[in-house]
Amino acid sequence: METRKIGIVMNGVTGRMGTNQHLIRSILAIIKHGGVKVSDQLTLMPEPILTGRSENKLRHLAEDIALREIGRTVAYTTNLDHALADPENEIFFDASGTLQRAGFIEKAVKAGKSIYCEKPTATKTAEALRLAKIVEDAGLKNGVVQDKLWLPSFRKIAMLKELGFFGKILSVRGDFGYWVFTGMDLDQPAQRPSWNYRAEDGGGMMIDMFCHWQYVISNLFGPIKSLVAYGNVDIPERRSEDGKPFKATADDSAYAIFLLEDGTVCQFNSSWCTRVRRDDLLTVQVDGTHGTAVAGLREVVVQSAAETPKPVWNPDIAQPIDFYKGWQPVPNNIHYDNAFKIQWEMFLRHVALDEPFRYTLREGAKGVQLAELGMKSWQERTWVDVPAL
Secondary structure: OEEEEEEEEEEOOOOHHHHHHHHHHHHHHHHHOOOEEOOOOEEEEEEEEEEOOOHHHHHHHHHHHHHHHHOOOOEEEOOHHHHHHOOOEEEEEEOOOHHHHHHHHHHHHHOOOEEEEOOOOOOOHHHHHHHHHHHHHOOOOEEEOOHHHHOHHHHHHHHHHHOOOOOOEEEEEEEEEOEOOOOOOOOOOOOOOHHHHOHHHOOOHHHHHHHHHHHHHHHHOOOEEEEEEEEEOOOOEEEOOOOOEEEOOOOOEEEEEEEEOOOOEEEEEEEOEOOOOOOOOEEEEEEEOOEEEEEOOOOEEEEEHHHOOOOOOOOOOOOOOOOOOOOEEOOOOOOOOOHHHHHHHHHHHHHHHOOOOOOOHHHHHHHHHHHHHHHHHHHHOOOEEOOOO
């Protein structure tokens, strides 16, 4: 059997998402499980080199974390140009800050690398499209992370839709978020980086989450025709990693109605300033003429038309119906792997075998567009159309 090594420059993976989802749960997990087995004759084996600004953080990941996960160390360097110059490194992956992404991608394009990066690819549609074009013009394979498509729950929703469970889908309602501590209480540090709450640093709920909602909605339910949105800076002051208070300038909550081309209405609430009393950090309810499904991140429960109770409005007596009963779980008939890891394996096969991969930088630009149009709707207090890109 042949094992083909694929060098990957992993830039900016010292952050929370880059470390946990991309390095540990994707690339190191693939190595631990013996690579991506394509056939009895071929296995694809990723070989990462970690790049970034902090040598101490890189050393910790490359030596301590890698040794724990796969029994050996991996390469690292603070010299990105040196890593890009190595012909053994075929892929450049970027999980750095959004505002730094363009410069890194431009360097990787000049070095002739395949490009894979986190979303959003930019904060403005024009810039996202520019990056897509320079990669396309160079003839390079490229992709953007759209991980939620491979969550167990959304795979189950796609299956239910394909089986005709819903009948005609009437509406979709999503509720996302949790309480992100401000850091003002030093005994309770914030769970997310402070730049998320500064618009000047590329932060904000719309630019963060509308990119997700765009690919989730368009892939599961259909193209978005128009939207109306509202955002807010709920908490005006937070404390940064250095312990100093700062003024929050980015929206930390956002509310939107997305009207699809077929008339389906999708409502999504997103907030870092809400306390959770629902099944999961993200719940999505899909109502159809024949049945309804409620999805968390992993589990989905359904209620068919035949099992739907008939409630009677009477606030003078205790509610006789337990609305949490009468729902059936969708079984876990298959093993659901990590969503980030699944897409990484697809991209590795795309690079090595030229297999189709449609989650490109141009697709990622559509998410940036939706976020920018959401901001426009909020500022102008009006519905806005979503033109095709």
